[in-house]
Amino acid sequence: MHLSQVLISTLREDPADAEIPSHRLLARAGYIVKTAAGIYTYSPLMWRTLKKIMQIVRDELDREGAQELMMPILQPRELWESSGRWERYVADGIMYTLQDRKGADMCLGPTHEEVITAFANAAVNSYKQLPINLYQIQDKFRDEIRPRFGLMRGREFIMMDAYSFDADQEALDEAYAKMSRAYHRIFERCGLEFGAVQADAGAIGGSGSEEFMVFADAGEDAILRCPATGYAANVERAGSIPPEAPAATDPAALEKHETPDIRTVEQLEGFFSMPAAAMAKTVLYEATWSDRDEVVAVMMRGDLEINEVKLVNALDCLALKLADDEKIKATTGAEVGFAGPVGLSEDVRLFADETLRGRTNLLTGCNETGYHCLNVNLGRDCREPEFADLRKARAGETEPGGGGVLEEVRGIEVGHIFKLGTKYSSAMNATFSSQEGKPAPFVMGCYGIGVSRTAQSAVEQNHDDAGIIWPAPIAPFEVVVAVLDYKKDDVMAIGTKIYEDLRAAGVDACLDDRPVRPGPKFKDLELLGFPLQITVGRKAGEGIVEFSERRNREKVDLSIDDAIARCRELLADR
């Protein structure tokens, strides 16, 4: 393609709302133009990159036997009610809903489990048709609370979503392993530095959920990983061996101490000369289920923190927030900072983290302003709480297997694979006829890749001060042949010939024949980030051109043939 025929509109200034390099660079290079918050138009060059990513996705999924189809974006409320998710998504505010002219409620698909499950129920009758894995690549719609970072968190974005249908758990395990393999190859081919990490699997729990994370400081997710053992998990899900606490002592008599204005763990450490690990803090939350709101109390060892995702799973609630001051006063009868298990109303569910199991003589609040209780023994001085793992693992702690120390890194979630089991098929009564001739619910998996987010992640990992450095397999063009003296026909002819020879050799090249002076032309090309460049300049008449890689920008003089050969060589393993 001749760049003089391509719409290119680079900006001199960074857009005001761009907080991270990849957003800044994509906008400045004119690859994306904002239509509304979290909604973008992809330029022709950006669309080339997105199509290349989609092609890689298709190649690798097809290789594993998945089949592409296309589902509707516009979906009726009844379908979402059959899975029980309409209310939840509406309450969350994440789903775009609308009414048609007859007043029927509809939504724009934020995800497609309902549609695909209904489709499989209609189209698959017998176990003989299984296994099956269906995918589509399409725009998704989510009314995100904070659309930001360009394509990273959009309200309309491109997703590949796949759904597997199997007869039993074993077959699901196999489908999941295939997708994991395909995902590894996809992100490798996109030129990303990434890793698969254990992810929160919701209230169902289990080990069947992994996120594919592109490592980058701008990532919205925190990952804990252990270089020694390879353990890696989203902090939402991560486990660890907790730091030691002082040895438990024989239960002593309960004491009530006046502690005016002593409310925080730090203040208590000083006041009682006690380590935080000998205390239990009690935090009140307001949890929401589809039919009610409730205040729950959660006890955590004083030196540790609560993981709210684990708490949501333990409660199997829809949402959770810290109780406000009013709620705390109404529930405990005391000011903020004095909540505790002793004397807590029986109406309030009481949870405690596993690290408090078997602990004795704890220091806690006692639901009275200005007082704390010493030597609290759970089950003796208060109810026995419901124990669960509610603790947030932290960097510096030992990984769950004991093999090494956890470190924290940031990541961008570009993909997610998830064993659903029969959650949707049971709820929606989607069945097939089993080998025994009985109706059985499909055993399902679901799999997503953020295609537009992946494109921007590549930029987040591959750029310098001057601009983007596209990994070759997803670059809009692999090589640019830049003609400097565009007014001289013989120089242009040499450039055109090089461009055509590259094309003939199967290289995705473009010719920069734009009537632009060398300075601005180089600046543009650095910003746009094509991985390889052949510059046709002063020595072109002698058969010498300049070859450079965008990654290091070092220029070398080569004969035309050598420059073409170098391009082919560098692109050989793509």
Ligand code: ATP
């Ligand atoms: P997140 O935790 O980032 O909100 P999610 O877990 O809700 O994402 P999934 O439902 O797992 O997202 O969607 C599959 C993939 O789609 C994600 O792994 C991510 O790459 C991409 N994705 C999700 N939400 C967005 C968004 N708002 N903008 C761009 N890509 C997104």
Ligand code: MG
């Ligand atoms: Mg996800």
